[in-house]
Amino acid sequence: MPSNEQRRQSAKRKLERQLERRAEQAKRRRMITVGATVVVVILAVAGVVYFINTGEESTAAPQEQPPALQIPTESAPPPARPAPLASPVSCEYRPDGEAAKPVQPPANGEAPSTGTVRASIDSSVGRIPLTLDRSLAPCTVNSFINLAEQGYFDGTSCHRISTEGLQMLQCGDPTGSGSGGPGYAFDDETFPELKYGRGYLAMANSGPNTNGSQFFMVYGDAPLSPDYTVFGTISEDGLQVIDEVARAGHDGAFDAQAGGGHPNTEVTFNKVTAEA
Template sequence: MATNQMRREAAKRKLASQQERRAEQAKRRKQIAVITSAVVVVVVVVGVVLLSTLGGSSSDTTSAAADTTAPAAAGTAPEQIPTEITPVPARPTALPASVSCEYPADGQAAKPAQAPPAADVSTQGTAGVTLQTNTGAIPMTLDRALAPCTVNSFVSLAQQGYFDDTSCHRLTTSPGLQVLQCGDPTGSGSGGPGYSFADETFPELTYGRGLLAMANAGPDTNGSQFFMIYGDAQLPADYTVFGSISPEGLQVVDEIARVGHDGSLDPSPGGGKPAQPVTIESATVS
Protein backbone atom coordinates (compact mmCIF):
# COMPACT_ATOMS: atom_id res chain seq x y z
CA MET A 1 0.00 0.00 0.00
CA ALA A 2 1.30 3.42 -0.96
CA THR A 3 2.32 5.60 1.93
CA ASN A 4 1.81 9.34 2.21
CA GLN A 5 5.52 9.81 1.48
CA MET A 6 5.26 7.75 -1.69
CA ARG A 7 2.19 9.72 -2.82
CA ARG A 8 3.99 13.00 -2.22
CA GLU A 9 7.00 11.84 -4.24
CA ALA A 10 4.73 10.72 -7.09
CA ALA A 11 2.95 14.10 -7.07
CA LYS A 12 6.29 15.91 -7.20
CA ARG A 13 7.41 13.80 -10.18
CA LYS A 14 4.11 14.48 -12.00
CA LEU A 15 4.39 18.23 -11.35
CA ALA A 16 8.01 18.28 -12.55
CA SER A 17 6.98 16.40 -15.71
CA GLN A 18 4.15 18.85 -16.39
CA GLN A 19 6.43 21.85 -15.89
CA GLU A 20 9.04 20.38 -18.23
CA ARG A 21 6.39 19.70 -20.89
CA ARG A 22 5.00 23.25 -20.59
CA ALA A 23 8.49 24.74 -20.88
CA GLU A 24 9.14 22.72 -24.03
CA GLN A 25 5.82 23.84 -25.55
CA ALA A 26 6.59 27.47 -24.76
CA LYS A 27 10.01 27.08 -26.39
CA ARG A 28 8.45 25.66 -29.55
CA ARG A 29 5.87 28.47 -29.69
CA LYS A 30 8.64 31.05 -29.41
CA GLN A 31 10.63 29.40 -32.20
CA ILE A 32 7.59 29.34 -34.47
CA ALA A 33 6.88 33.01 -33.72
CA VAL A 34 10.46 34.01 -34.55
CA ILE A 35 10.43 32.05 -37.82
CA THR A 36 7.06 33.49 -38.84
CA SER A 37 8.23 37.04 -38.08
CA ALA A 38 11.36 36.50 -40.14
CA VAL A 39 9.35 35.25 -43.12
CA VAL A 40 7.00 38.24 -42.93
CA VAL A 41 9.94 40.66 -42.80
CA VAL A 42 11.57 39.02 -45.84
CA VAL A 43 8.32 39.20 -47.84
CA VAL A 44 7.81 42.87 -46.97
CA VAL A 45 11.42 43.80 -47.78
CA VAL A 46 11.30 41.97 -51.12
CA GLY A 47 8.06 43.74 -51.99
CA VAL A 48 9.46 47.16 -51.16
CA VAL A 49 12.66 46.55 -53.13
CA LEU A 50 10.69 45.23 -56.07
CA LEU A 51 8.48 48.28 -56.25
CA SER A 52 11.05 50.93 -55.45
CA THR A 53 13.45 49.76 -58.15
CA LEU A 54 10.94 49.19 -60.91
CA GLY A 55 12.18 52.28 -62.70
CA GLY A 56 15.79 51.12 -62.63
CA SER A 57 18.84 52.64 -60.97
CA SER A 58 22.59 52.72 -61.36
CA SER A 59 22.83 49.69 -59.11
CA ASP A 60 20.93 47.66 -61.73
CA THR A 61 23.64 48.12 -64.37
CA THR A 62 25.90 45.28 -63.33
CA SER A 63 23.22 42.65 -62.81
CA ALA A 64 21.46 43.61 -66.03
CA ALA A 65 24.60 43.18 -68.12
CA ALA A 66 24.25 39.40 -68.42
CA ASP A 67 24.46 37.68 -71.81
CA THR A 68 21.16 38.34 -73.59
CA THR A 69 21.41 35.03 -75.43
CA ALA A 70 21.35 32.98 -72.22
CA PRO A 71 18.59 30.33 -72.14
CA ALA A 72 15.72 30.73 -69.73
CA ALA A 73 16.53 29.38 -66.29
CA ALA A 74 14.15 26.95 -64.63
CA GLY A 75 11.11 28.68 -63.20
CA THR A 76 11.54 32.00 -65.05
CA ALA A 77 8.54 31.54 -67.35
CA PRO A 78 5.16 32.54 -65.91
CA GLU A 79 3.14 29.66 -64.49
CA GLN A 80 -0.05 31.34 -65.66
CA ILE A 81 -0.95 34.46 -67.65
CA PRO A 82 -4.37 35.99 -66.97
CA THR A 83 -6.53 36.38 -70.07
CA GLU A 84 -8.93 39.08 -68.88
CA ILE A 85 -7.97 42.53 -70.12
CA THR A 86 -8.13 45.33 -67.55
CA PRO A 87 -10.18 48.38 -68.59
CA VAL A 88 -8.28 51.64 -68.93
CA PRO A 89 -8.85 53.63 -65.71
CA ALA A 90 -10.52 57.02 -65.72
CA ARG A 91 -9.66 60.02 -63.62
CA PRO A 92 -12.16 60.67 -60.80
CA THR A 93 -12.14 64.34 -61.85
CA ALA A 94 -11.65 65.36 -65.47
CA LEU A 95 -8.80 67.71 -66.37
CA PRO A 96 -9.32 71.03 -68.20
CA ALA A 97 -9.03 71.02 -71.99
CA SER A 98 -5.31 71.77 -71.80
CA VAL A 99 -2.61 71.79 -69.13
CA SER A 100 0.94 73.04 -68.67
CA CYS A 101 3.68 70.47 -68.11
CA GLU A 102 7.20 70.74 -66.77
CA TYR A 103 10.17 68.79 -68.11
CA PRO A 104 13.22 69.89 -66.09
CA ALA A 105 16.68 68.68 -67.07
CA ASP A 106 17.69 65.53 -65.23
CA GLY A 107 21.06 63.91 -65.80
CA GLN A 108 22.67 62.97 -69.09
CA ALA A 109 20.49 61.66 -71.89
CA ALA A 110 21.09 58.02 -72.80
CA LYS A 111 20.41 59.03 -76.40
CA PRO A 112 20.06 62.53 -77.89
CA ALA A 113 16.57 63.88 -77.19
CA GLN A 114 14.78 67.17 -76.71
CA ALA A 115 12.09 67.78 -74.12
CA PRO A 116 8.68 68.38 -75.71
CA PRO A 117 6.80 71.72 -75.68
CA ALA A 118 5.32 72.19 -72.23
CA ALA A 119 2.57 74.81 -72.71
CA ASP A 120 -1.05 74.18 -73.74
CA VAL A 121 -0.74 70.40 -73.75
CA SER A 122 -4.03 68.86 -74.85
CA THR A 123 -6.00 66.52 -72.61
CA GLN A 124 -8.33 65.50 -75.42
CA GLY A 125 -8.40 62.32 -77.45
CA THR A 126 -5.86 59.56 -77.95
CA ALA A 127 -2.66 58.91 -79.87
CA GLY A 128 -1.74 55.64 -81.52
CA VAL A 129 1.81 54.32 -81.27
CA THR A 130 3.03 51.05 -82.75
CA LEU A 131 6.22 49.45 -81.49
CA GLN A 132 7.63 47.35 -84.30
CA THR A 133 9.80 44.78 -82.56
CA ASN A 134 11.88 41.86 -83.78
CA THR A 135 9.19 39.61 -82.33
CA GLY A 136 6.18 41.38 -83.87
CA ALA A 137 4.17 44.59 -83.83
CA ILE A 138 2.78 45.95 -80.54
CA PRO A 139 0.08 48.58 -81.22
CA MET A 140 -0.77 50.85 -78.28
CA THR A 141 -3.32 53.57 -77.60
CA LEU A 142 -2.19 56.51 -75.46
CA ASP A 143 -4.86 58.37 -73.46
CA ARG A 144 -4.36 62.13 -73.17
CA ALA A 145 -7.25 62.54 -70.72
CA LEU A 146 -5.54 60.12 -68.35
CA ALA A 147 -1.96 61.42 -68.46
CA PRO A 148 -1.46 64.34 -70.87
CA CYS A 149 2.11 65.23 -69.89
CA THR A 150 3.19 61.60 -70.15
CA VAL A 151 1.55 61.12 -73.55
CA ASN A 152 3.09 64.40 -74.73
CA SER A 153 6.56 63.17 -73.77
CA PHE A 154 6.14 59.65 -75.13
CA VAL A 155 4.84 60.84 -78.51
CA SER A 156 7.68 63.37 -78.76
CA LEU A 157 10.33 60.75 -77.99
CA ALA A 158 8.80 58.34 -80.51
CA GLN A 159 8.78 61.03 -83.20
CA GLN A 160 12.45 61.80 -82.45
CA GLY A 161 13.36 58.14 -82.95
CA TYR A 162 14.44 57.80 -79.33
CA PHE A 163 12.99 54.31 -78.95
CA ASP A 164 14.30 53.03 -82.29
CA ASP A 165 16.85 50.21 -82.09
CA THR A 166 16.58 49.91 -78.31
CA SER A 167 16.10 46.78 -76.24
CA CYS A 168 13.51 45.82 -73.65
CA HIS A 169 15.82 45.20 -70.73
CA ARG A 170 13.60 43.62 -68.09
CA LEU A 171 10.96 40.91 -67.96
CA THR A 172 9.24 39.80 -64.75
CA THR A 173 7.14 36.63 -64.60
CA SER A 174 6.35 36.15 -60.90
CA PRO A 175 2.73 36.08 -59.70
CA GLY A 176 1.91 39.63 -58.68
CA LEU A 177 4.24 41.32 -61.17
CA GLN A 178 4.18 40.32 -64.84
CA VAL A 179 5.58 43.12 -67.00
CA LEU A 180 7.93 43.78 -69.90
CA GLN A 181 9.98 46.94 -69.32
CA CYS A 182 11.52 48.98 -72.14
CA GLY A 183 12.56 52.54 -72.99
CA ASP A 184 16.20 52.65 -71.87
CA PRO A 185 18.60 52.93 -74.85
CA THR A 186 21.49 51.74 -72.65
CA GLY A 187 19.72 48.49 -71.82
CA SER A 188 20.92 48.80 -68.22
CA GLY A 189 17.75 50.01 -66.51
CA SER A 190 19.29 53.35 -65.54
CA GLY A 191 19.07 55.39 -68.76
CA GLY A 192 16.69 58.25 -69.50
CA PRO A 193 16.07 61.14 -71.93
CA GLY A 194 17.93 63.81 -69.93
CA TYR A 195 14.76 65.27 -68.44
CA SER A 196 12.07 64.15 -66.01
CA PHE A 197 8.45 64.95 -65.29
CA ALA A 198 5.90 64.58 -62.54
CA ASP A 199 3.69 61.59 -61.82
CA GLU A 200 0.13 61.73 -63.14
CA THR A 201 -1.40 59.36 -60.64
CA PHE A 202 -4.41 59.25 -58.32
CA PRO A 203 -5.29 57.00 -55.36
CA GLU A 204 -7.88 54.98 -57.28
CA LEU A 205 -5.32 53.66 -59.79
CA THR A 206 -5.09 49.91 -60.18
CA TYR A 207 -3.07 47.86 -62.63
CA GLY A 208 -3.65 44.78 -64.75
CA ARG A 209 -3.32 43.04 -68.09
CA GLY A 210 -3.19 45.33 -71.10
CA LEU A 211 -2.22 48.57 -69.37
CA LEU A 212 0.78 50.71 -70.22
CA ALA A 213 2.57 52.56 -67.41
CA MET A 214 5.68 54.59 -66.68
CA ALA A 215 8.54 53.09 -64.70
CA ASN A 216 10.25 55.34 -62.18
CA ALA A 217 12.89 55.48 -59.48
CA GLY A 218 10.74 57.38 -56.99
CA PRO A 219 8.17 60.19 -56.97
CA ASP A 220 8.23 62.49 -60.04
CA THR A 221 11.21 60.77 -61.71
CA ASN A 222 9.50 59.74 -64.94
CA GLY A 223 11.64 59.75 -68.06
CA SER A 224 11.56 57.32 -70.97
CA GLN A 225 11.24 53.90 -69.32
CA PHE A 226 7.84 52.27 -69.46
CA PHE A 227 6.36 48.85 -68.81
CA MET A 228 3.72 46.80 -70.56
CA ILE A 229 1.57 44.75 -68.19
CA TYR A 230 0.70 41.37 -69.71
CA GLY A 231 -0.58 39.72 -66.52
CA ASP A 232 -0.82 40.49 -62.83
CA ALA A 233 0.56 43.72 -61.38
CA GLN A 234 -0.13 44.19 -57.69
CA LEU A 235 1.37 47.66 -57.37
CA PRO A 236 0.63 50.76 -55.30
CA ALA A 237 -0.80 53.73 -57.19
CA ASP A 238 2.69 55.19 -57.78
CA TYR A 239 3.11 54.49 -61.50
CA THR A 240 1.48 56.65 -64.17
CA VAL A 241 -0.89 54.71 -66.44
CA PHE A 242 -1.02 56.41 -69.82
CA GLY A 243 -2.60 53.96 -72.22
CA SER A 244 -3.31 50.41 -73.26
CA ILE A 245 -1.93 47.62 -75.43
CA SER A 246 -4.00 46.08 -78.22
CA PRO A 247 -5.01 42.39 -78.00
CA GLU A 248 -2.69 41.65 -80.93
CA GLY A 249 0.16 43.39 -79.14
CA LEU A 250 -0.53 41.43 -75.96
CA GLN A 251 -0.17 38.19 -77.89
CA VAL A 252 3.34 39.28 -78.89
CA VAL A 253 4.23 40.14 -75.29
CA ASP A 254 2.73 36.84 -74.08
CA GLU A 255 5.04 34.89 -76.40
CA ILE A 256 8.04 36.82 -75.09
CA ALA A 257 6.99 36.11 -71.51
CA ARG A 258 6.50 32.38 -72.11
CA VAL A 259 10.15 32.02 -73.12
CA GLY A 260 11.12 33.47 -69.73
CA HIS A 261 14.02 35.62 -68.58
CA ASP A 262 17.69 35.00 -67.81
CA GLY A 263 17.39 35.68 -64.07
CA SER A 264 20.04 38.40 -64.17
CA LEU A 265 18.02 40.73 -61.89
CA ASP A 266 17.06 38.11 -59.30
CA PRO A 267 16.63 38.35 -56.39
CA SER A 268 16.52 42.14 -56.51
CA PRO A 269 14.76 43.91 -58.13
CA GLY A 270 13.53 40.69 -59.76
CA GLY A 271 13.29 39.15 -63.19
CA GLY A 272 15.95 39.64 -65.84
CA LYS A 273 16.54 40.25 -69.50
CA PRO A 274 14.11 38.42 -71.76
CA ALA A 275 15.62 35.06 -72.72
CA GLN A 276 14.36 35.84 -76.19
CA PRO A 277 16.01 39.25 -76.80
CA VAL A 278 13.50 41.97 -77.65
CA THR A 279 14.46 44.98 -79.78
CA ILE A 280 12.18 47.90 -80.61
CA GLU A 281 13.09 48.47 -84.24
CA SER A 282 10.86 51.53 -84.58
CA ALA A 283 8.09 53.44 -82.81
CA THR A 284 5.54 54.98 -85.16
CA VAL A 285 2.95 57.57 -84.12
CA SER A 286 -0.41 57.57 -85.86
Protein backbone atom coordinates in the same frame (compact mmCIF):
# COMPACT_ATOMS: atom_id res chain seq x y z
CA MET B 1 57.51 -62.55 -86.56
CA PRO B 2 58.45 -58.82 -86.32
CA SER B 3 62.00 -58.06 -85.56
CA ASN B 4 63.16 -55.89 -82.70
CA GLU B 5 63.67 -52.97 -85.08
CA GLN B 6 60.13 -53.24 -86.37
CA ARG B 7 58.76 -53.35 -82.84
CA ARG B 8 60.73 -50.22 -81.93
CA GLN B 9 59.43 -48.37 -85.00
CA SER B 10 55.84 -49.38 -84.23
CA ALA B 11 56.14 -48.25 -80.61
CA LYS B 12 57.70 -44.97 -81.74
CA ARG B 13 54.80 -44.26 -84.12
CA LYS B 14 52.27 -45.09 -81.42
CA LEU B 15 53.97 -42.74 -79.00
CA GLU B 16 54.02 -39.94 -81.61
CA ARG B 17 50.28 -40.43 -82.22
CA GLN B 18 49.60 -40.27 -78.49
CA LEU B 19 51.65 -37.09 -78.14
CA GLU B 20 49.80 -35.48 -81.06
CA ARG B 21 46.42 -36.37 -79.53
CA ARG B 22 47.48 -34.97 -76.17
CA ALA B 23 48.72 -31.73 -77.78
CA GLU B 24 45.47 -31.35 -79.69
CA GLN B 25 43.42 -31.95 -76.54
CA ALA B 26 45.52 -29.39 -74.63
CA LYS B 27 45.03 -26.83 -77.41
CA ARG B 28 41.25 -27.33 -77.30
CA ARG B 29 41.25 -26.95 -73.51
CA ARG B 30 43.17 -23.68 -73.78
CA MET B 31 40.72 -22.29 -76.35
CA ILE B 32 37.73 -23.25 -74.19
CA THR B 33 39.33 -21.65 -71.12
CA VAL B 34 40.13 -18.39 -72.95
CA GLY B 35 36.61 -18.24 -74.39
CA ALA B 36 35.06 -18.81 -71.00
CA THR B 37 37.23 -16.12 -69.46
CA VAL B 38 36.21 -13.60 -72.12
CA VAL B 39 32.55 -14.41 -71.51
CA VAL B 40 32.99 -13.98 -67.76
CA VAL B 41 34.73 -10.62 -68.23
CA ILE B 42 32.01 -9.40 -70.58
CA LEU B 43 29.30 -10.46 -68.16
CA ALA B 44 31.13 -8.81 -65.28
CA VAL B 45 31.50 -5.51 -67.15
CA ALA B 46 27.87 -5.61 -68.20
CA GLY B 47 26.89 -6.24 -64.61
CA VAL B 48 28.89 -3.26 -63.39
CA VAL B 49 27.40 -0.99 -66.06
CA TYR B 50 23.90 -2.19 -65.21
CA PHE B 51 24.53 -1.65 -61.52
CA ILE B 52 25.83 1.87 -62.12
CA ASN B 53 22.96 2.80 -64.40
CA THR B 54 20.28 1.34 -62.20
CA GLY B 55 21.98 2.83 -59.18
CA GLU B 56 21.93 6.26 -60.79
CA GLU B 57 18.32 5.83 -61.75
CA SER B 58 17.34 4.76 -58.26
CA THR B 59 19.36 7.38 -56.35
CA ALA B 60 19.07 10.42 -58.67
CA ALA B 61 16.49 12.92 -57.49
CA PRO B 62 13.65 13.39 -59.97
CA GLN B 63 13.97 16.56 -62.01
CA GLU B 64 11.24 19.02 -61.08
CA GLN B 65 9.63 20.77 -64.01
CA PRO B 66 9.02 24.49 -63.50
CA PRO B 67 5.31 25.27 -63.25
CA ALA B 68 3.72 26.63 -66.40
CA LEU B 69 3.45 30.40 -66.42
CA GLN B 70 -0.06 31.52 -65.55
CA ILE B 71 -1.12 34.57 -67.56
CA PRO B 72 -4.61 36.11 -67.36
CA THR B 73 -6.46 35.80 -70.64
CA GLU B 74 -8.78 38.78 -70.23
CA SER B 75 -7.61 42.38 -70.44
CA ALA B 76 -8.40 44.59 -67.48
CA PRO B 77 -11.11 47.26 -67.95
CA PRO B 78 -9.65 50.39 -69.56
CA PRO B 79 -8.24 52.76 -66.93
CA ALA B 80 -10.17 55.95 -66.26
CA ARG B 81 -9.82 58.87 -63.89
CA PRO B 82 -12.62 59.29 -61.35
CA ALA B 83 -12.80 62.96 -62.41
CA PRO B 84 -11.56 64.48 -65.68
CA LEU B 85 -8.57 66.78 -65.78
CA ALA B 86 -8.81 70.41 -66.84
CA SER B 87 -7.88 70.90 -70.46
CA PRO B 88 -5.33 72.00 -71.30
CA VAL B 89 -2.85 71.24 -68.52
CA SER B 90 0.59 72.73 -67.96
CA CYS B 91 3.61 70.44 -68.50
CA GLU B 92 7.18 71.01 -67.36
CA TYR B 93 10.14 68.91 -68.50
CA ARG B 94 13.15 69.49 -66.23
CA PRO B 95 16.80 68.71 -67.09
CA ASP B 96 17.81 65.46 -65.41
CA GLY B 97 21.25 63.97 -65.99
CA GLU B 98 22.74 63.02 -69.32
CA ALA B 99 20.60 61.67 -72.13
CA ALA B 100 21.26 58.03 -72.99
CA LYS B 101 20.69 58.95 -76.63
CA PRO B 102 20.67 62.43 -78.23
CA VAL B 103 17.16 63.86 -78.01
CA GLN B 104 15.44 67.18 -77.39
CA PRO B 105 12.87 67.46 -74.57
CA PRO B 106 9.34 68.57 -75.38
CA ALA B 107 8.63 72.26 -75.03
CA ASN B 108 7.28 73.31 -71.66
CA GLY B 109 3.74 74.61 -71.77
CA GLU B 110 0.19 73.49 -72.29
CA ALA B 111 -0.96 70.07 -73.50
CA PRO B 112 -4.50 68.85 -74.22
CA SER B 113 -6.05 66.35 -71.81
CA THR B 114 -8.67 64.93 -74.15
CA GLY B 115 -8.54 62.41 -76.95
CA THR B 116 -6.43 59.37 -77.78
CA VAL B 117 -3.38 58.79 -79.96
CA ARG B 118 -2.61 55.65 -81.94
CA ALA B 119 0.94 54.35 -81.59
CA SER B 120 2.75 51.25 -82.74
CA ILE B 121 5.89 49.38 -81.77
CA ASP B 122 7.45 47.45 -84.65
CA SER B 123 9.63 44.97 -82.75
CA SER B 124 11.80 41.95 -83.44
CA VAL B 125 9.07 39.70 -82.00
CA GLY B 126 6.10 41.30 -83.70
CA ARG B 127 3.97 44.42 -83.84
CA ILE B 128 2.61 45.85 -80.59
CA PRO B 129 -0.18 48.39 -81.20
CA LEU B 130 -0.82 50.95 -78.44
CA THR B 131 -3.48 53.52 -77.62
CA LEU B 132 -2.16 56.59 -75.78
CA ASP B 133 -4.82 58.30 -73.65
CA ARG B 134 -4.42 62.03 -73.03
CA SER B 135 -7.23 62.01 -70.45
CA LEU B 136 -5.09 59.81 -68.20
CA ALA B 137 -1.70 61.51 -68.53
CA PRO B 138 -1.44 64.37 -71.03
CA CYS B 139 2.15 65.34 -70.18
CA THR B 140 3.28 61.70 -70.44
CA VAL B 141 1.58 61.21 -73.80
CA ASN B 142 3.17 64.44 -74.99
CA SER B 143 6.63 63.15 -73.98
CA PHE B 144 6.14 59.72 -75.55
CA ILE B 145 5.12 61.26 -78.87
CA ASN B 146 8.13 63.60 -78.72
CA LEU B 147 10.57 60.70 -78.13
CA ALA B 148 8.97 58.54 -80.84
CA GLU B 149 9.11 61.32 -83.42
CA GLN B 150 12.86 61.76 -82.80
CA GLY B 151 13.55 58.02 -83.11
CA TYR B 152 14.67 57.77 -79.49
CA PHE B 153 13.20 54.28 -79.03
CA ASP B 154 14.34 52.91 -82.40
CA GLY B 155 17.03 50.25 -82.13
CA THR B 156 16.60 49.88 -78.36
CA SER B 157 15.86 46.66 -76.45
CA CYS B 158 13.54 45.82 -73.59
CA HIS B 159 15.94 45.13 -70.74
CA ARG B 160 13.67 43.53 -68.14
CA ILE B 161 10.73 41.18 -67.88
CA SER B 162 9.06 39.94 -64.71
CA THR B 163 6.91 36.80 -64.66
CA GLU B 164 6.05 36.27 -60.98
CA GLY B 165 3.98 38.65 -58.89
CA LEU B 166 4.34 41.63 -61.19
CA GLN B 167 3.97 40.51 -64.81
CA MET B 168 5.34 43.18 -67.10
CA LEU B 169 7.88 43.95 -69.83
CA GLN B 170 10.03 47.05 -69.24
CA CYS B 171 11.53 49.05 -72.12
CA GLY B 172 12.63 52.56 -73.12
CA ASP B 173 16.27 52.60 -71.97
CA PRO B 174 18.73 52.82 -74.89
CA THR B 175 21.58 51.68 -72.59
CA GLY B 176 19.78 48.44 -71.70
CA SER B 177 20.95 48.82 -68.10
CA GLY B 178 17.74 50.06 -66.52
CA SER B 179 19.30 53.39 -65.56
CA GLY B 180 19.24 55.32 -68.84
CA GLY B 181 16.91 58.19 -69.62
CA PRO B 182 16.29 61.07 -72.04
CA GLY B 183 18.09 63.75 -70.02
CA TYR B 184 14.87 65.25 -68.65
CA ALA B 185 12.22 64.34 -66.09
CA PHE B 186 8.59 65.27 -65.46
CA ASP B 187 5.96 64.86 -62.76
CA ASP B 188 3.73 61.88 -62.05
CA GLU B 189 0.16 61.89 -63.36
CA THR B 190 -1.35 59.38 -60.98
CA PHE B 191 -4.51 59.15 -58.87
CA PRO B 192 -5.20 57.13 -55.69
CA GLU B 193 -7.92 54.98 -57.24
CA LEU B 194 -5.55 53.65 -59.88
CA LYS B 195 -5.44 49.84 -60.20
CA TYR B 196 -3.15 48.08 -62.67
CA GLY B 197 -4.05 45.13 -64.86
CA ARG B 198 -3.43 43.25 -68.09
CA GLY B 199 -3.11 45.62 -71.03
CA TYR B 200 -1.94 48.74 -69.17
CA LEU B 201 0.89 50.95 -70.43
CA ALA B 202 2.68 52.76 -67.57
CA MET B 203 5.80 54.79 -66.82
CA ALA B 204 8.68 53.31 -64.83
CA ASN B 205 10.33 55.59 -62.30
CA SER B 206 12.95 55.73 -59.56
CA GLY B 207 10.77 57.65 -57.11
CA PRO B 208 8.17 60.41 -57.13
CA ASN B 209 8.21 62.72 -60.16
CA THR B 210 11.16 61.04 -61.91
CA ASN B 211 9.47 60.01 -65.16
CA GLY B 212 11.71 59.92 -68.21
CA SER B 213 11.68 57.48 -71.14
CA GLN B 214 11.34 54.08 -69.47
CA PHE B 215 7.92 52.47 -69.52
CA PHE B 216 6.44 49.05 -68.85
CA MET B 217 3.70 47.01 -70.48
CA VAL B 218 1.56 44.97 -68.08
CA TYR B 219 0.57 41.61 -69.59
CA GLY B 220 -0.75 39.96 -66.40
CA ASP B 221 -0.96 40.55 -62.67
CA ALA B 222 0.32 43.86 -61.30
CA PRO B 223 -0.18 44.29 -57.53
CA LEU B 224 1.35 47.77 -57.45
CA SER B 225 0.66 50.86 -55.40
CA PRO B 226 -0.75 53.72 -57.53
CA ASP B 227 2.65 55.37 -57.98
CA TYR B 228 3.22 54.70 -61.68
CA THR B 229 1.62 56.87 -64.34
CA VAL B 230 -0.70 54.96 -66.67
CA PHE B 231 -0.89 56.64 -70.06
CA GLY B 232 -2.52 54.11 -72.36
CA THR B 233 -3.36 50.54 -73.24
CA ILE B 234 -1.97 47.65 -75.32
CA SER B 235 -4.03 45.89 -77.97
CA GLU B 236 -4.92 42.23 -77.65
CA ASP B 237 -2.64 41.37 -80.58
CA GLY B 238 0.20 43.19 -78.86
CA LEU B 239 -0.44 41.37 -75.60
CA GLN B 240 -0.18 38.02 -77.33
CA VAL B 241 3.25 39.04 -78.64
CA ILE B 242 4.36 39.91 -75.09
CA ASP B 243 2.85 36.69 -73.72
CA GLU B 244 5.18 34.64 -75.90
CA VAL B 245 8.18 36.59 -74.65
CA ALA B 246 7.06 36.01 -71.06
CA ARG B 247 6.64 32.25 -71.59
CA ALA B 248 10.26 32.03 -72.75
CA GLY B 249 11.35 33.30 -69.32
CA HIS B 250 14.29 35.41 -68.23
CA ASP B 251 17.83 35.07 -66.87
CA GLY B 252 17.06 36.25 -63.33
CA ALA B 253 19.49 39.16 -63.54
CA PHE B 254 17.23 41.43 -61.46
CA ASP B 255 15.83 38.85 -59.02
CA ALA B 256 17.87 40.24 -56.12
CA GLN B 257 16.71 43.80 -56.82
CA ALA B 258 13.46 44.71 -58.52
CA GLY B 259 12.66 41.18 -59.73
CA GLY B 260 12.80 39.44 -63.09
CA GLY B 261 15.66 39.59 -65.56
CA HIS B 262 16.67 40.07 -69.18
CA PRO B 263 14.15 38.34 -71.47
CA ASN B 264 15.42 35.04 -72.86
CA THR B 265 13.76 36.11 -76.10
CA GLU B 266 15.36 39.42 -77.05
CA VAL B 267 12.90 42.21 -77.80
CA THR B 268 14.32 45.00 -79.97
CA PHE B 269 12.32 47.97 -81.21
CA ASN B 270 12.85 48.49 -84.92
CA LYS B 271 10.59 51.53 -85.09
CA VAL B 272 8.17 53.25 -82.71
CA THR B 273 5.58 55.57 -84.26
CA ALA B 274 2.90 57.79 -82.75
CA GLU B 275 0.43 60.31 -84.12
CA ALA B 276 1.12 63.91 -83.30
